[in-house]
Amino acid sequence: MSRSGLMVKLGWYNLKSRWHAETAYFGSNWSNMFSTTAYTATTLLGLDFLFRKIPDVAGMNRNQLVFMFIVGQLSFYTAMIFTIPSITRLVDDIRTGRLDMLLTKPMPILWNSLTANASLLALVRDVIPAAIPYFFIAKFSNLGFQVVPVLCGIAIFALGVFIDVLVFHIFALTTVWHHADDVLIRMYAYVSRTSSFVPFDTLPIWFKGATFIAFPSFIAALLSVSVMLGRLPAGVWLGIVSAAAVGTLVIYGIVQSIAIKAYGSASS
């Protein structure tokens, strides 16, 4: 079997097995849905009360801000689902030495770590209650969408999530050197992702640059919105983000090969 065929098969089996595990006992899914619904409801209520007092927030009207929150929620849950569980798994494999056993198997081990705990159910369970209410409230016809910026924005969103996932996997791979547990990475992921609620175009130039390294979640959550709303030139930013995605992939490849060589455990 070709390598790509093996990756597809492995990813499919991992997702299926995780799905079975999470649907075997359904109680926790309901309570998670309640939690996401409460978050969305209180955020919308807060926005509503805020806009009774002021006409705009950082140059965005209520409708644009609601749209920014939709994209923010989508990027938060998509990136969280594909980073946190897999990072926890990878860091744990490195710290406990389980990576030894995986290295002896004829399979792409990092791809396995990436997909082993990724949850499709969480994507449905958390994204739907988080995003659906916003879709009812946002008036898309008033946002003045144009085809090219929207398509570029969607591409930036996808590339942003891709960069975000890769950057956090690079952080996870550094465990082979420092051996710290995954709490640090989880803390950092949460800190950076919960702070993405300001329009990207209002950020100072040095901070815009820093987001590509330090706060990659801002690309999908904020930059894509500013591009879709026509507040930033679409072509230029799509070019920058594409170059950043390629660069991150190259760095990921380099870190991956160095990290695997540096990995040492009791039995290796």
Next chain:
Amino acid sequence: MRRLWRQLGIIWIMSVFWFQRFKFQRFEFFGQLVINFIDVGLVGFIWYLVARHSELPLSPQYILSYYLLISVTISLLFNQLGVGNILLKEIKDGTFNRYLLQPIHPIVASYATMMGRTLLSRLVHIILYSLAAVFIFTLEIRNIPVLLMVLVIGFAINLGFNVLVATMGFYITDAQGFKNTILHSFRFLQGALVPLILLPEGLQRVLAYTPFPASLYWPVVALRGDAVPIASIAYGAAWAVVIPVSALYFFRYSLRKYEGVGI
């Protein structure tokens, strides 16, 4: 009194025990330190930008200090229901059993564990607040007694909330999501999402009779050095007695429902 000192002594020993892991995990120590500074800095920076580019009826400096103090107060008053969460998990997986055999109250033990695990972040918050109180705010010495009173009230109310959340564990197997639901609702009602002063006046009047402002909003106001209305302190003090006492009673009552292997 002797029993109280004994429990406080155990809190100290357990906190130090949890904190000592940093002696051997230097990277985690510095990592957590950096992330804590980034957390506080990023929150302040982002809110400052929002306020600077908006027509809010509050100055950017006020918004910046408000959200920075929210971070500090949450950390000082155990406002994120983390203590309740520790007990929730232990009740669910059965490790709660050990408290029934040890000479320590489970709630005291959870506070000690939480304190030890997050002492670094609390220290960062206290240092940052002390610097801000000297250089930015107008905290006068005569305001300190009121500040301490408001903080004690806030701590007591949050203690009650934590105990109530822990008690859910005796009745619901998967209470984690419900705990988060409560947390998100509190975020709005306590003023962590939008300052209460920006809410409609009718809602502000209703909230004034509830325990929520005293559990976060008034401590933030007092930490800024601003005046806290006496009526609000009185309502808060009443809630600070009612909520922890009823929560502890409910916890003791619910403990009878607990079943664990080996008990």
